Amino acid sequence: MVAHQRKNLGGGLDELRRRITDEGVDELFWYQVPKSKKAPKQVRRALKEKPDLLIVWGGDGMVQRTLDTIAGGKRGGKVPVGIIPAGTANMLASNLGVPDDMAGAVRIAFHGRRHALDLGVLNGEHFAVMAGIGFDGAMIQDADGKLKDRLGKLSYVYTGLRHIDDPAPKARITVDGTPWFSDDATCVLVGNVSMITGGITAFDDAKPDDGWLDVGVATARGAVQWARTMGRMAAGRSADSPFVHMTRARQIDVKLEEPLMYELDGGAREAVKRIRVEVAPAAVKVCVPRQRSDS
Template sequence: MRTPRKVAVIAHQRKTLGGGLDELRRLISDEGVDELFWYEVPKSKKAPKQVRKAVRKAPDLLVVWGGDGLVQRTLDTLAATGDGAKIPVGIIPAGTANLLATNLGVPADLPGAVQNAFHGERHKLDLGVFNGEHFAVMAGIGFDGAMIQDADGKLKDRMGKLSYVWTGLRHLDGPTPQAKIKVDGTDWFNEEASCVLVGNVSRITGGINAFDDAKPDDGWLDVGVATARNAAEWARTMGRMAVGRSDDSPFVHMTRARRIDVKLREPLTYELDGGSRTAVKKIRVEVAPGAVKVCVPRQRSES
């Protein structure tokens, strides 16, 4: 694999890692690139416009500095423009949870992440498509969506990963509306649900495997529904997830599908890769196989 000569960087100005953005620029220049295009954004939702600018430069590598939110916005834009499988993405995990980077084995230190971006394996990954928007990690509605919405912003900046614990405790007794779910066109679930998750990878915040068998390159999405209604039932559910398999819990239903349709009795907020979105009552989630190319450690593809 030849070393990238033309590199574009999409950077979240408020995220930090190692020596910061100045050190990132130095490490990239040490790789001997011919052209470097640099785009900074104050928040993740400002990224798509800059990604489209970067794509027009036809880079050999797109480096993304930030958390899961910025990575999600970037991959969504690349997939939507049809450039996802053309331009490899190197993730610099400068966010709070960094779930996609963790699941892919991307080094957590700045030099290691840059080394991986330039010299790692270019690996095609699936994406999920939630009501038209792509995600790489997971989508959640109900308890998960409400928790992320409350943690987003200043609270997450101040408390980091603890913000999810704090807000999660506040929503343990949240609403459990009737949910009708079809998987690949077949009726699958029709009960009250406190949370519906669709995952492309296995591990979530805290290192817990929510989807034990999920793989981001198998052409499938994993689906989980939680029916826990109070703190005691949630404690049993999370405890089982921490020490065993998620589907061993009596309050969890799980399956696998390429398309998931959900109808809720009342609208609930949802999240994509840790970023909150507005409330909806109807959901369609589909898999987009091999939609993007991401840089991963070489031993991953050789194992």
């Protein structure tokens, strides 16, 4: 068990410990961290115990750092991961059908299906939901920390409004070795799943186990164009927007004329002028709800 001690769900970590014990666990290794950046060290400690199951408690940032550590470790993605979604957005859990209630999430961790998931790899770091540079990265950067703790999901709306008039540098994007886009871009998103913060479907056909990553480029500028873009995403297919370009790829190279912030699964990273994103097929095993066809 690796837990973000500042996150909360239901009766908190005391309830979680009781529910894990009720599952008949004889040997429980328990690690807590004050922030998600501290998770990799504790995950590596946990993996040395050769666990049958690793449970992660926290939000998307905690899950991302856990999966990145597992995928890059000696055992690869062999250790199944159960997610207890105690964060702000919990985008991976939502896309996988893991509920935000304690009992349901614990039940899936112990009795769900162990399903192999792809991960994206951006500049050497794995992500499970999506990566974004430009508008998305700046929004996440501003929402991090105390603002997100105070406003929750609304922090993304608040900070997003502050960046709708940000500059749109020229972007050159190559997909699988072929030039694909060369124009001004306000945001570049690479997704492994379909739904993003707020329940909006950004990538209509994305699946986290198909060996592909979905790519979206937004060219919207100002409040009117962004409103039209977001409205189209909420009401129909994202690709139908005149301010969105979309494709699928296994490798994506993005070159910008000026450095911009980027984010991985809701966690802000430094400003860069170039990113490379690749798919890592079946990189980890995650506990998901059983389907009716499962025996």
